[in-house]
Amino acid sequence: MSAPASNGGYDEWLDALADGEGYALVCPDGHGSLPPRRVCPECGAAALSEGPLAETGTVETYSVVHVAGPRFADDTPYVNAIVDFGPIRLTGVLRGVEPATEAVAVGDRVAVGVEERATDGEPLVVFRPATEE
């Protein structure tokens, strides 16, 4: 077998997220995007800088997935969510709640990090309920 393929830009972004140093790319007009990018997908600006992600984001939508492909076979059922972090939204798996529609609500505050997929140990963007201050 050859070495696993790498995805320049994405891999570094995921490593940074795992280290608690997640970021978004931001153009001079404030549009956010995710790497790798040469230009802003909204306006085409080439001057992209890295801006830190907020500590917590807001659940914009979610689903409870019962049927998945082979890479998530042992993860089901799981909550898939899209979370708003201001200039960008992230998609990931929400852990720390029951995998049930009534256990989650649009507007819930969550933190983001990187954990392992149950099925094969590969890295996974994971949200967890934000701890109350």
Next chain:
Amino acid sequence: MTDARVAGVGLTHFGSHPDRTGRDLFATAALRAFEDAGVPREDVEELNYGNFMGALAEHQGHQAPLMAEAAGVNCPSTRYEEACASAGVAVREAVRTVRAGDADVALAGGMERMTNLPTDEVTEGLAIAADDLFEVRAGVTFPGAYALMATAYFDAYGGTREDLAHVAAKNHANAVPNEYAQYRKEVSVEEALEAPPVAEPLHLYDACPITDGASALVIVSEEYAAENDVDAPVAVAGTGQGTDRMALADRERLARTPAADDAADAAYADAGVGPDDVDVAEVHDCFTIAEVLALESLGFFDPGEGIAAAREGVTTADGDLPVNLSGGLKAKGHPVGATGGSQIAELTRLLRGDHPNSEHVADAEVGVAHNAGGTVASAVVHVLEVAE
């Protein structure tokens, strides 16, 4: 610019045909399209063919020459891939080619082979229509993506699983007389509600099945039809396509499909009609919520209003605007790369009066087909009109 006419349509049965190769499926659809058209295959000057996951399902890339051979045509042949909108874009290119005068006769359509794979591999295969880095690796499945859109819709506008169950019940009822449909059985609202969950809030009967099948259309110029005495009463009067950000998370709103808005606007402008002129529609209901989003993008309902259309009987067979009289992707089946061509084949037959459900739209003159790729990062809309 010349008018493009649908001279003939051909479909295979949509369903489970695990022992039939893709080339055999497309050959069957093409044979039927030529029979229906009465056009000799040697007159075909271009093949535009849609397919999504043939490299995974059959270990077969470079499919267009293979399908030209299977259909018995010898002409420039190209495969189009835009996920579930693959055949829609293939048909659109055929229409544009004929209108531009670059060909008098084009063969267009598509094929997908799916049931030869185990379900988990099909699930994985379909997921590749999403962004691999930021969606698929983050747990997004094809039903899961539409479930995210459904939750967002319910949150933004209201609506319930029961509203969606009415879409399923309607489309299953429509499929009963359709000899090409995968599921020719009625499903009640109660049965839909009680089915096991796939990706909540979507359950089994909110989802289209896994399907093998092919579609083929013979598209000709108006002049060719006149000169060769070809009976082609239905014109492709308008075509439009739209594109959106690939990942759902990157869209401005999660419960709207602006790529389909753009495709519809362009197709209506091209045809010189508006949503009020439409008598019948075939829309991309890969999931029940997708039909709702399609109805709103096509301008039949304001955002937030499409959810009640099936429950209130507006879009049922005897409603004011019958939608998915074929049974839709939901019950007729969804061989991904064939679907866009199949919708136009069904609509053509509905308008010609030779579809088993034509009685419901006896006076229809304008029909619309809406074909979407992924979570509607791609959309194609066609307007069909009875020209003579």
